[in-house]
Amino acid sequence: MALLVSKFGGSSVASIAKIKHIANRIKSMQHKGDQMVVVVSAMGDTTDELITLASATGGELCGREMDMLLATGEQQSAALLALTLQNMGCDAISLTGWQAGISSDTSYSKARITGIDTTRIENELKQGNIVVIAGFQGLSSQGDITTLGRGGSDTTAVALAAKLKAERCLIFTDVEGVFTADPRIVKDARKLAKISYEEMLELASLGAVVLQPRAAEFAMLYNVDVEVLSSFSSNPGTIVTEVENMERQRVVSGIAHDRNCARFALFDVPDQPGIAKTLFKTLAEHNINVDMVIQSAMRDDINDIAFTIEENDLSRAVPVVQSLVEKICASGMFYGQDVAKVSIVGAGMQSNTGVAAAMFEALADENINIHMISTSEIKISTIIDEDQVETAVRALHSRFELDKE
């Protein structure tokens, strides 16, 4: 008898019909003799509706009261799933985050789990209950309800799987798993049977979010096997696990792309210590996240600096950068949102030379101009024109033979 922790996201519990669908699935899993802990997100649009109500009050959309408000969404879906399971003849009980013993710090709206007291969960499992837990929430040491921020339900599930020493953590979502590239762009993209934690993290940071980065980090830290799979099909998903567990070390596992990119270039920036600090500290203070940065020494005492940000942040960023140009005595700036990021990710890259060259060659063969490049141990990212994204993804998928097993 294994203990499984499953997590169902908002789209999987968006209606009572969908809740009944997943309840059937949970029931069939339990009938194999497994003990079941199920973590749920809020129903479909509940969180957005609550945020709309809160906006109308004029109050701050973060902080203690906001967490108090938003945590009700998961409490509702947990209770509704337990009711549905009971009606199917299963013993089931729902628990809030605090009833499930999940402690957190007090960083409202992005709290971190500090510990889990699993006494109650284990008692309920012993009594034969399917234990349905409201994801995304914890209790601070002051006795206040906190929420764990974006992807918090994934984190709840992985943390519970770690603490309960579950055989596996199943993340049910609306995609079938992790693919070698976006199947909407690459027809012969394949679903990966396995992927390493590190690769999953890189893919998530590149926008291919099937498992939240914080949850992936948690899984890596506590060595929890996570399977990402579809709520709506019975196909096996993708298992996120340790590199050592992988059948073979692929050089490149997948091609990621992200259209949510904008770039800035600052011309003739004086080459003085502290200039970069001023620039990026100011952007951070305005909560603008800088992704890639390139500094090119044109002459001895003058640099050009280019960087990318999320396209969503562009309108906020422009006046900030404009004022910085004046402050640091640059000669001018340029910005544009007609760019995108295309990346290759693979744990095997570390021990293989020539991967970058192969990537650049594949892009050059398609007459794709590379504006910026950044590399990490298991990832190479390029910034190219947005209208060439699909061509680039297909070319790279083919070049690294990802259509083949």
Next chain:
Amino acid sequence: MALLVSKFGGSSVASIAKIKHIANRIKSMQHKGDQMVVVVSAMGDTTDELITLASATGGELCGREMDMLLATGEQQSAALLALTLQNMGCDAISLTGWQAGISSDTSYSKARITGIDTTRIENELKQGNIVVIAGFQGLSSQGDITTLGRGGSDTTAVALAAKLKAERCLIFTDVEGVFTADPRIVKDARKLAKISYEEMLELASLGAVVLQPRAAEFAMLYNVDVEVLSSFSSNPGTIVTEVENMERQRVVSGIAHDRNCARFALFDVPDQPGIAKTLFKTLAEHNINVDMVIQSAMRDDINDIAFTIEENDLSRAVPVVQSLVEKICASGMFYGQDVAKVSIVGAGMQSNTGVAAAMFEALADENINIHMISTSEIKISTIIDEDQVETAVRALHSRFELDKE
């Protein structure tokens, strides 16, 4: 500096606009230097919407999971009111039932408060916060969320006022207070400045529900002064208090009526011990509440039995009573829903003779036939034809001079 406990019902928090309205009112009360504890119900239709969702699961609409679900409604309105108050520059914090230290038994959906640990509330008040508390809910000794049943938020407020030794408990509602009769029927009906707990209880049991009977009982037990007043006007309301506090003992304080009545008559019931028990126990087992009962000995060994129930229960009751007629060997039955109850209520009735006679005379003068009569120490109720209700209420209001101070 006084401590006030205020309660706002679902219609007072039905929208953010209404929440802003009551937040302004709370702010102005605080500016008089009072410490404020505010109990809220769920927004408008929230509870009904949650019940609709739960019905769709096919699960039981009572029990632990249902309480888990419904308690979210009050948590949401409490958080939204706290956000609104904060946005107006007030220090405010919302607390769930369990955060407010409210313990209950485990009778889900109709739990009773067993104790209140006010430590957290008092700490928050000391820090200058307006403390907004989710009404209608408590925590069982097993750590499970319970709800207190119909009118539970009134009970929460009165219990908190008792425990915190508040100067007064203010029940804000959509009516201006307790009237001598329904102002829609009697043009010169007056708002009562004061009413005794006992009178309030009788009026509530007769359908004039401005303060829930359980809350009125609690107020009587702990001697809490309760003021029932409108959220939407600044007029003083009606104070529910001890009889000794009343300026003068009115013979009759108000005329109540209830159209939600149906009557049964059973003919030729054998006069044997246990027959009445069989009859009313069976109805109780079917959750059908019997109000008035009359047994008339027609002959030595045969009775007629008549009784009234809520009209809502009629369709469920008919087959039950039909089968009972056969079981107890009565000769037949009659039922009808064309009746209503009209009652006079007054604490002074106890020490005044001739009140019943005056009531029956007033009805007779209007050619109103009385089907059934029942009396208590401070109430006389009659069952009459439904189409004569308004005439009866006006005649009694006038007969007992309730239009005069």
